[in-house]
Amino acid sequence: MSEQLKSEFTKRIIELQSRVSSIHEDFADGRAADWSEQAGERENDEVLNALESEAKIEIQQLSNAITRIDNGSYGVCMDCGEEIAAKRLEVQPSATKCIQCAD
Template identity: 50%
Template sequence: MKEYQEVRTHLLDMLEELDDRLSKITDDVRHVDKPLDQDFSEQAVEAENDEVLDALGNTARDEVEKIKQAISRIDAGTYGICLICGEPIKKERLAVLPYANQCIRCAERSERK
């Protein structure tokens, strides 16, 4: 686990940043700062914006879950091992995508399916 302590710290920082972003997105969707506009056309634009924010929120929630799983793998001593084939994930891949749970070969196969 000591080998990946720096990665764990980076993942925790990413998690904190995503939590902040999710909080802002949630506030925007709930219109915490200002109520819905009375103009129907403005409401339509706000509804479209809410859909985009909702999609961004869903993406952030997915990333949060992947980060939490990566932290669990670090704690369990299985970080950096492909969940599919059991081979080590290249350090270059983990540097780019620190919550990767598959080697590039298995990830490419999964995407093709």
């Protein structure tokens, strides 16, 4: 089970890294000469920055989850030490706290 999770997390990390690379390529394309087009591109840049930030956060969370799998602490609440419910981990695989401690 833990090897399967690590494999799933690793696949997702690779997808996210690809997304970040695509965002960097989009930024590298430069700006249009027209001022009105530049305004639209700036709005697009804000969206891309947000997507990149979210992807980087998820990459870090999944990397941390892999570390917890490796050291045997995956699925254990970091606050109370109780097991994190399987349903919670299905919804949020990188969860570090049980539902009671997360509130």
